[in-house]
Amino acid sequence: MMDELDGIRQQLNDIDREMARLFERRMQLGARVADYKYRHKLPILDTCRQFEVLQRNSQFLADESIKDYYADFQQKVMELTRGYEADFMLKTTEDHSSEGTFLTVRHSEQSYDVVIERGALAHIADYINLERKVLVVSDDGVPTDYWKRVLEQSGQGFSLVFPAGEKSKDMQMLNVIISQMVRRGFTRSDAVVAVGGGVVGDLAGFAAATYMRGIDFYNIPTTLLAQVDASIGGKTAVNFDGIKNVVGSFYQPAKVIIDTNTLRTLDRRLFREGLVEALKMAATFSRPLFDKIRDSEHIEDEIDTIVAEALRLKKRIVEEDPYEQKLRRVLNFGHTVGHAIETASEGEYCHGECVGMGMLFFCSSTVRSEIQAVLEKYGLPTRTDISADALMSFVGHDKKRSGDSVNVVYVNEIGKFELKSMQMASIKELICARQNCSE
Ligand SMILES: NC(=O)c1ccc[n+]([C@@H]2O[C@H](COP(=O)([O-])OP(=O)(O)OC[C@H]3O[C@@H](n4cnc5c(N)ncnc54)[C@H](O)[C@@H]3O)[C@@H](O)[C@H]2O)c1
Structure with missing residues (x-):
């Protein structure tokens, strides 16, 4: 036997x-x-x-x-x-960094390539099959030249340009995009191409995810935030009834093409906001990237390697946790108090600036001074005079709250992080300590 x-x-x-x-x-x-x-x-x-x-x-x-x-x-x-x-x-x-960098994000449903290359827009047809019906979606804040380049290279291209801003990311605009595809007779073998920031990517991605149960979606992110963060991971969504990203799905792009030359036209405040996302990734995962951002003398010249490195880190995170079960929560570093500052300040600070300030609450004192020095170097705010009580009232509404505690990301040492559950009282202590208030 x-x-x-x-x-x-x-x-x-x-x-x-x-x-x-x-x-x-x-x-x-x-x-x-x-x-x-x-x-x-x-x-x-x-x-x-x-x-x-x-x-x-x-x-x-x-x-x-x-x-x-x-x-x-x-x-x-x-x-x-x-x-x-x-x-x-x-x-x-x-x-040969001037010639581009390629990454592959692996996913059980659809793995996809990310190309980071200066000037890629000029020969985008080398990366995307444009010999079919293609809907190029953009907003009116994105320089027209960017989306027109895609349109010019496509055989049967149509464009849809909506008013820039978060308020366009809603069901009504989704309706407009879907109607356009229906009217033009788009089939499952056609494609949607997003050219713009996170708003365009989220909206066009969700339209592609839902049209005929999913058609090819290509993302060409043109803000730094969208390039280092929103472009990969497959999160697509629209806002509903004033609630952010409440209707959406995980839908992987067929490819992401990043032409960092597009950042030359980006408002400097938006550029700095995107840099915070890269800094956040570095603070939680990579000392070398942190040092690179800290020491850079001409950040624009080094932005390709910074985008590539930040994406390499995000790729690891989304591959390990494609549906945001646990590890991906690390991307919320700085958000617990950051969101509170954003809401309490009623538009005075943009999202990235709030996340930057928010990071300073959940880290050791050594890390705090390191992050603060980088924020100051790039002219980002490091402090607000919003009262601890006002901030606490918004932390209390945090989505990650359960009972009397909130799940937070804490950084003790640059490049390492902890996910922990903190009592509201301890969070208040941290906020009070930083806002110099008497408890
Ligand atoms: N899907 C995800 O994983 C993810 C992650 C983070 C954020 N988001 C979403 O991203 C959105 C924010 O994205 P954003 O910060 O890119 O904002 P945005 O898309 O609103 O773009 C900001 C502004 O920059 C303009 N713009 C874009 N590219 C430009 C360029 N190259 N030159 C000049 N102007 C340009 C736009 O017209 C817009 O006016 C939010 O809706 C957020 O929910 C999604």
Whole structure:
């Protein structure tokens, strides 16, 4: 009996050895493909070829009952090869940063490439299949040249430009976008391309997610906040009845293309606001990125590497926690008091400025002085005179509150964080200590 089992196991071992050899060979060829694609500026993901390979290879199987298993296996192998290609490409592109950086965000439903390249808009058709109906969505604060470049390169492109601002991110505007697609006869094989900040990305992404149960969505973020944060992770939403992001879904883009040249036209206050998001990522995950932002003499010249590094960190977070179950909450660093400041100040400070100030409440004194120095360097506010009581009343409404405690992100040392539950009384103490009030 055992002899029979040993015999089967021996055969399995032989197969595994052979598969390991073939796997290594496949990855080596993947590196050659990546090298070719890099030299010819081709995208990593080739959906048509992927489909073709699956179809072709399943014909080699005689046993019908394993075809589905094989499809999963083949898909996984291709995903791994693509990841290896992306990492290989990244190593190559890091030596040629002016030519762009590529990342692949892995997701069980749809993995996607992120391209960071100055001037990418000028040849966007190399990255997006524009030979189909394409709805280019933007807002009227985004320089028209950006979305027109996409339109010019598309065979059957249509544009939809709505008034800039958070108030456009609602069901009514969603309706306008969907109506346009219905009127133009968009099918499931057509696409939506967002060119703009987080508002455009969230709205166009949600429209793409819901139209015919989901059509291809490409994101070309043009604010720093959208580039370092909102562009990846698949969160799409609109506001409803004054409640932010309450109607939405997780929907992964088909690709994200970041042309950092677009930041040249961005208002400096908005630029600094986006920088806070990168700083937040650095404070919780990466000492080297923090030091880079702190020490940079010409931040605009180094913004490509800062965006790429911040996205590499966010990629790790969203890959590990695609549906915001736990780890992704780290992105809320600075938000507990930040949101309170934003609400209490009634528009005096923008979101990023509030998050910047909010970070100073939940960290050790050493970290606080480090973050404060960076905020000051970039002309960001570090203090408000809003009373502790006013701030506490808004912290009390925090979504992350449960009973008498609130879940917060705390940074003891730059590059490391803790998720902890804090009693309202302890939070009040922290706020009072910083706002110099008597308890
Ligand atoms: N999906 C996510 O994961 C996620 C994450 C963070 C924030 N968000 C959402 O993002 C939104 C905020 O995004 P935002 O800060 O980018 O604001 P925004 O989209 O409102 O853009 C700010 C302003 O900048 C203008 N603009 C955009 N690009 C420009 C450019 N290159 N040059 C000149 N002007 C330009 C816009 O027209 C707008 O007036 C919020 O709705 C928020 O909820 C989403």
